[in-house]
Structures are given as C-alpha cells and as structure tokens.
Amino acid sequence: MTNIGIIGMGRMGITHYSIINSHQDVTITAVVDTSSLVLSLVKKYIAGIHTYSDYNDLFDNESLDAVIICTPPVLHYPIALKAAEKGIHVFCEKPFTTKKDLANELANIFDHKRLVNQVGYVNRFNDIFQSVKEYIQKGVIGEVIQFKSEMYSRTITKSEEGHTWRDSRENGGGAVFEVASHAIDLVNYLVGKPDKVTGSSMIQIYSKNVEDAVNATFLYKKGLTGTINVNWSDESYRKPTNKIEIFGSKGKILADQHGFKVFLKKELPEYQLREGWNTRYITDVFKPVPFYVRGNEFTSQLYHFIDCINDEQKTNLCSFRSATNTLEVIDAIFNDFEQNGKF
Amino acid sequence: MQPIDNIIFGDNQFFGINHMSQEKAQQLSEKFYDISNIFKVYDYAFDAGIRAIMLNSNDRAKDICAYFRANQAKYGDISWYPSIPYPHKYANLISEKGIVPTINDILFKDNTALGVLGLMAKGGAAVFGKDAIKMMQMLIDIEIRMFKGLNVKVVFLQNIITDLLLGYGIKEIFVEYCEYIRKKYKVLPGLITQNMPILKAKLEDWGIEEVVICTSFNKIGYLMSPNIESYTNACLNNDPTKYQIMAMSTLASGAIPAKEAYKFIAQQKIQSIVFGASSKQHIVETKELINSDI
Numbered sequence: 343m344t345n346i347g348i349i350g351m352g353r354m355g356i357t358h359y360s361i362i363n364s365h366q367d368v369t370i371t372a373v374v375d376t377s378s379l380v381l382s383l384v385k386k387y388i389a390g391i392h393t394y395s396d397y398n399d400l401f402d403n404e405s406l407d408a409v410i411i412c413t414p415p416v417l418h419y420p421i422a423l424k425a426a427e428k429g430i431h432v433f434c435e436k437p438f439t440t441k442k443d444l445a446n447e448l449a450n451i452f453d454h455k456r457l458v459n460q461v462g463y464v465n466r467f468n469d470i471f472q473s474v475k476e477y478i479q480k481g482v483i484g485e486v487i488q489f490k491s492e493m494y495s496r497t498i499t500k501s502e503e504g505h506t507w508r509d510s511r512e513n514g515g516g517a518v519f520e521v522a523s524h525a526i527d528l529v530n531y532l533v534g535k536p537d538k539v540t541g542s543s544m545i546q547i548y549s550k551n552v553e554d555a556v557n558a559t560f561l562y563k564k565g566l567t568g569t570i571n572v573n574w575s576d577e578s579y580r581k582p583t584n585k586i587e588i589f590g591s592k593g594k595i596l597a598d599q600h601g602f603k604v605f606l607k608k609e610l611p612e613y614q615l616r617e618g619w620n621t622r623y624i625t626d627v628f629k630p631v632p633f634y635v636r637g638n639e640f641t642s643q644l645y646h647f648i649d650c651i652n653d654e655q656k657t658n659l660c661s662f663r664s665a666t667n668t669l670e671v672i673d674a675i676f677n678d679f680e681q682n683g684k685f
Numbered sequence: 686m687q688p689i690d691n692i693i694f695g696d697n698q699f700f701g702i703n704h705m706s707q708e709k710a711q712q713l714s715e716k717f718y719d720i721s722n723i724f725k726v727y728d729y730a731f732d733a734g735i736r737a738i739m740l741n742s743n744d745r746a747k748d749i750c751a752y753f754r755a756n757q758a759k760y761g762d763i764s765w766y767p768s769i770p771y772p773h774k775y776a777n778l779i780s781e782k783g784i785v786p787t788i789n790d791i792l793f794k795d796n797t798a799l800g801v802l803g804l805m806a807k808g809g810a811a812v813f814g815k816d817a818i819k820m821m822q823m824l825i826d827i828e829i830r831m832f833k834g835l836n837v838k839v840v841f842l843q844n845i846i847t848d849l850l851l852g853y854g855i856k857e858i859f860v861e862y863c864e865y866i867r868k869k870y871k872v873l874p875g876l877i878t879q880n881m882p883i884l885k886a887k888l889e890d891w892g893i894e895e896v897v898i899c900t901s902f903n904k905i906g907y908l909m910s911p912n913i914e915s916y917t918n919a920c921l922n923n924d925p926t927k928y929q930i931m932a933m934s935t936l937a938s939g940a941i942p943a944k945e946a947y948k949f950i951a952q953q954k955i956q957s958i959v960f961g962a963s964s965k966q967h968i969v970e971t972k973e974l975i976n977s978d979i
Contacts, residue, residue, distance in 0.1 A: 353779050360852025364883075379785055383817050387855045580701060580710075580773065600707060625907050625940035634879040634910040635848050641910075 344368050344651055347404055349397050349421055350412035351375040351384065354435050354462070357636055358410050362644045364633035367652065372404050397421050406430050408458070408651060410644075414507035415514025419444040422459075426451045431458035433647045437523040438665040440514045442673045449662035458650045460643070460658050461665035463527040465584055465599070467639040467646065469628045474586070474597045475532055482604065482613060484592030486533050489568035493525040495582035497574040501548045509551050516552030518544070518672055521582070522572040527660075527668045528584055529560065529568060535667045536560030536568070539674035542683050547575040558675045599637075600624050686873065686895040688956070689838060689929050690737035690764055692975055694730040694968075695961035699723050700743060703938055713963060720748055729965040733972045737764040739899075739959050741843065742828045743771040750831045761836070766959075768841035768877060768899075769828035788820065791827065818861045825865060839897045840866045841875035851884055856891045863893055873897050877933070879908045882915035885928060894927040899959065902932035904941050904949040920954040931957040947974045 344367055348355050351373055362368050372392035375381055381393040394400045397417075400409075401424050408431040411421050419439045425432045432452070438461045439445045452459040465471050478486065497520065498508070508515035529536070538561040544553035555573040585598045593606040601623040609617040631641035643660070650656045697703070701714030717723050723745075727738070740746050746767075753760050778787040829840060842862060850858055863874035874896050878884045881900035888896060906913035920930055932955050936946045950958060958975055962968045 352784060353776070357849065360849045363852050363854065377785060387817060387857060388853065583707065598707065623938075623940060625905060625937045628907060630906055630910060630912050632911045633848075633852065633883065634908065635852055636845065 344407045344648060345371045345405060347372045347374065347400050347406045347409045348412065349374040349400065349409055350414075350417075350435075351377070351380045352412060355410070355412035357640060358412060358433075358644060361633060361635050361641050362410065362648070365645060365648055367648060371406065372400055374400050398424070401425070401428055401430075408433065408647070411435060415440050415519060416507070416512060418514075419448065422448050423451070426455055426457060429455065429457065431647075431651050433460045433462065433644065434662075434665075435462045436527070436665065436668075437461075437514060437519045437672065438662065438669060440512065440519065442666065442669040445662065445666040445669045449666045452662050456654070458647065458658060459662040460647045460650070461660050461662060462643065463524060463531075463660050463665065463668070464637075464639045464643050465524055465528050466531050466660045467642040468599050469638060470597055470599055470602055470622075470624055471528065471532070471584075471586075473622065473627045474588075474595055474602055477595065477604065477613070478532055478588065478590075482593065482610060482615070483588065483590030483595055483606070486566050486588055486590050488566060488589040489529065489533055490571065490585075490587045491525045491529045491568065492571045492585040493521050493583065494572070494576040494579045494585075495521055495574045496577045496579055497521065497582070498548050498554055499575055499577050501550075509549055511552050516549070517554050517572055517574040518556050518675060521574040522556050522570060522675075523668055523672060524582075524584060525570045525572050525586075526671050527665070528586055529570070530664065530667050530671070532586065533566065533568070533588065534562070536671060536674075537563045539671060539678050540682070541569075542675045542678040544679050544683065547573075556675065558678070560671075686926055686929065687838070689766075689873070689897055689931065691957050692735055692972060693737040693739050693766055693931070693957060693959040694727070694735050695739050695933065695959045696741055696746075698961040698963045699726075700741070700745065709939075716963065720745070720752075723749060724752060726963055726965075726968075729968050731760075731763070732965075733969050735968075735972060736762060737766060737838070739766040739768060739841075740832075741771055742767060742769045742831060743774070746771075747831045750835060754834045757834075763836065765832060765835045765837045766839050766841065766875070767829065767832045767837060768843050768875075769825065770843060770846070771828075772843055772845045791824070817858070821858070821862065822865050822869075825862075829870065837870065837872050839873045839875040840870060841877050841897070841899055844877040844879055847876045847878045847884065848880055851878065851880060851887065854887065859888070859891060859893055863896060867895075875899060875931075880910045881930070882911065882919040885919050885923070888928070896927075897929045897931060897957075899931040899933055901934035901937075902930075902950065902953065902955065903935050903937040904946060905937050907937040907940065908934055917953060923954060925954075925956050929956040931955070931959055933959045935960060943971060943974055947971075950975075 346368055348359050363370055373384055374394045374397045376395055385393050409425050411418055411434040415437055418434050422432050507513035539558055541559040543557045545555050547554035554575045558570050560568045583598055588595045596603045604615055604620045606615055606617055631638045650658050698713050699717045701710045703710035866874040877899040879901055901908035909916050932950055935950050960971055962971055
C-alpha cells in the first residue's frame, strides 16, 4: 500500500485526489492547503483524513511514501527538497520549478536517492501523442526537418486585477510557464530539446504583469528547426488544445489531442498507411483506463507514477530530468526575449 | 420508478462539441450560430417521433428553454432531461480567480434572485464553509432555474462532476444530491458517468436507488472505464426498477457505423438511448435503426 499526501487542493489537486483515490494500492492519508474553507470541507466529508495548512507539518507528522505537489510553482522546489530529505517519492505539477538551476538540483538529488520523480506534462500520456512519438521513432516520416508546436486556451480572457499567482512570473504564472511549457515539452518529447532559441516574442493581452502570448523559434545543431506559437487568451478554443505539425523527409504528421493525420510520399503497409493522407482518431488509438475523470491521460500519468513506485525497473516517462530540459528551454526564451525581443 | 423515454434527443451537436474532431465541432458551431437552425433540427426530431430532449445548462440553453416555454401549446408534451452544470464556466472562473472567489461570485454576487445578496456581506463562501451540501443545493437551484416551466423528467449531474465526486467516494454528497432533486423538483435524479460499473456498484453499496444513470456505451469501449465487459455485465445484472441505464456516445463520435453501433446497443440490457444529429436524414435513420433493433 502506498501512502500519499496531496499538497495544494486547487484545480489540479482536486482532480489528482479523485483519480489516485481510485487506485487500489493507494491510500491518501493527508492533504495540505492554505484555505481554511477547503480544509474544513475535506475534514468534514472525508473520514479519517489528516489536514494541514503548512506542508512542513505534513512531513513532520505523517508517514508517507509519496506526495503529489499541486501548489503554485514557486513552492515546488522547497516542498520537493523536503520530500527528498524524508525519502519520499514526488509527483509534481508542471512547470516543475520556476528556475532551471533549482530544477537541475532536484533532478540530481532524486536520481541520486533513487526516488521516483515525475512532472505533470500530461500530453506525454495522451494516446494520440504517444502514437505520434512511436511513428517518429520508427522513422515513419523519415528524418524530422521542420515543426510547429502550438497551444491555445481560454485561461485568461478578461482584464483582472493581478492578485493570483498566475499573474506573477516569480510565482510561476504567465502563459510561458502555464501553457507554453506544454507546447515546449511536447517538442522535447517528440523531436528532442533544441540547441538554441531565437526570435522570441511575448505580448500582453489581458494580464498586467505577465505575458498572454508567446512565439519562439527553435534551432538544432543537426539542422532541423521549428517554432512555437502559444496564446492563453484565445476564446475560440473550448478546451486547452495542443497542435503539432512535423515535416519529415518521408512525410508529415499533423496532430492534436483528438487525432492525427499522416501524409506519406510512399505507402507503408506494415503500419496500414497509404501513400498520401491517412487519418487516425482518438477512437482508433485510445487505451482504456481503470477510472476516468478528466481524460485518459490524467489517469494514465498518475497510475504510471504508482507503477514506477511499485517497480524500480520502470523508466519514468516524465522525470524531473526531462522537465528540467523543458525549463532550460523556457529560460532560453525569457533570456532571448530580454536581449533581442524589445525595441 | 417512472420509466424514462427510450429515445432522447441530445445537444452536443449544437454547442461545438465533438470528441473526435475539433474541425467538425467548429463547422457545427457555425451552422448553429443562428438559433433558429437549432429549433429547425428539434422539429425534425419531433417529426420523427422523438418526444424527449436532453440539454446541458450552458448559456445558449437559456434561449432554447425560453423558446419552448413560449411555445407550450405546440411543445407542451415534450419531456426534458436537463444536465447540470455547464462545467467549463466554472473551470474557467476557477483558473482566473481561484476556487473560493469563484464560489463567492456565483453564489453570492450575481444571484440576487435567490435573495442571498446579504450573505455576501457576511463573508460569502466562508459562511457556508462547513456546509458543502447547502452550497451544492444553491448551485443546483441556479443551474436549474432556466428549465422552469418545462416538463422535466430527470435532472442529471454532468459526468465531470459525477466522476470527480465518485473518485472521492463520499456517500453523503450523492445521497443529498439525489434527495434534493427528488424532494425539491419532484423528478428523478440522474448521474452521467464514464465509469458506470464503478458508480453503479457504489450506489448499490450506499443504498441509493431509483436513479437514472447515463453513460457512454459503444462497441469499441470508448470513454467506458474500466472496460466494456464490466459495462455489459453491470447491465445484465441490473434491476431496472432501481437503476435505469441510458446510453450516450453510442457511435463513439462517429467511429462506429450507425448500423453496427445500434446492433451492439440492442444486445445490451439498457432502458434508453440519447443521441444527437444535425440533419433530418440522420435523425430519421438513427431513430429507425434504434427502433428496428429494439
């Protein structure tokens, strides 16, 4: 049995609780939140659970195997560090930390201590993007030459007084940390980490203190290039949507969370792919999950975390190390914009 | 338990929702921008003999309800199966403001009609901090208001909420939801889920009966957790006087040809099917397929 504590009962904490509580090998023993309203509700309706308003008290008083960290990102580092000191496995929400050096330090510590570590880049568990990854790895579209990774959502659609953590880069807010991180991680996952970032631009639409949209160009020493285009104030999207287009020497793939299209110069019967266009929908490639709350990928990622705890041989699909790579790209975008993106 | 309609006309097609293709969803959203096109499609459904509508309490639903209310003489015999809430509204607000300010806004700021304005001054959500049930009842009232005056048969809780709460396994919330719908609105409580066998087992454990369960049900097992076999078994062993099962996503967003899809559905022990379509021909064909197989 794995005893778990959940730190931060906001939108993601609430979702993760529901999902992981369905796992038969897991007991959620405690939650931490700073809202007394949230804690009083938890205490009243969930029998036997312990509640804390300070994560230090959780670590001092509970005997835990793992924690799920869903606080504002600026708190991820001190909490994960404390977990490592106690020998506790960590699932941490994206964007992991707000500084690449802190991320790197955590990745080293967790690897050294052989503790399971995972970050919530949930697209890595989406059945479509996993299929795209497999196609690219097996060379279905040949050598990757060029790509475009986009993400759109209607997260911030009104001018609000900047009072939440989302309106502060220091706290891990802004469209780059919150949304672009997914588009960048998808690039790292599917085609690898870029060697250089250039042409970064950031604009504000509604937010006072952070960016609402971002563009950047990624360069690779081996010759391929790509761009990201991200906007978290786009009301034309009902749900957060990632889109990626990858052009290769033998064909091309267009994908989003719901389906993908493959264009091939020559047919590949072993994959049942014709010359020209081929469409695959989520209904063609999905794998059922034991319990569904917000999408198969949300369940798959947490069950994977538990699988990795139960089986030391398993390689984590979204480790602190890979999330550090994503933060390094984010850092390069911020730097490039500061140096070259302003008049 | 009063039997529900065995064919119900759904609404996803009207609101730009398609699980398989966003492109398709966008096309439909353009087609139904003009609300008279929505009423036209409803008329096709009624002409085909369908007498029941399932409708989610989103912003456009208000206008749809108002139209049917204003035309009671023509549509008075139509049965309504509302689902609440419109989850994205809350999800977006929570992203922008945080959970507590969202509850405050919805329950206390824009809600003078419920006479709770004074509660805002007393601290809003904090006043009800220890009473989730009271907050839930107030949210239900807000969401159901738009269906007032229509012939409502079942009030469904949307799957994102049902399944989230199911994960927590809190009996009291389910008991109170079902009781409130039964007592205050005098209709059957309904729960939409993508985890039907798990939900049904819990309801049985908790002694909650006379509930309508609406769930994805299709030949390929899409949006059916934990798997297709447990769905089929849960239905085989079901007593329909305790739980009526309504199938949705029967075509898996179009992945299964209609004929094949409804042949499979006809083999399941279920009480009702909800489907959506946006052309006269599709509506008529689907209705015939369902009837011929049942």
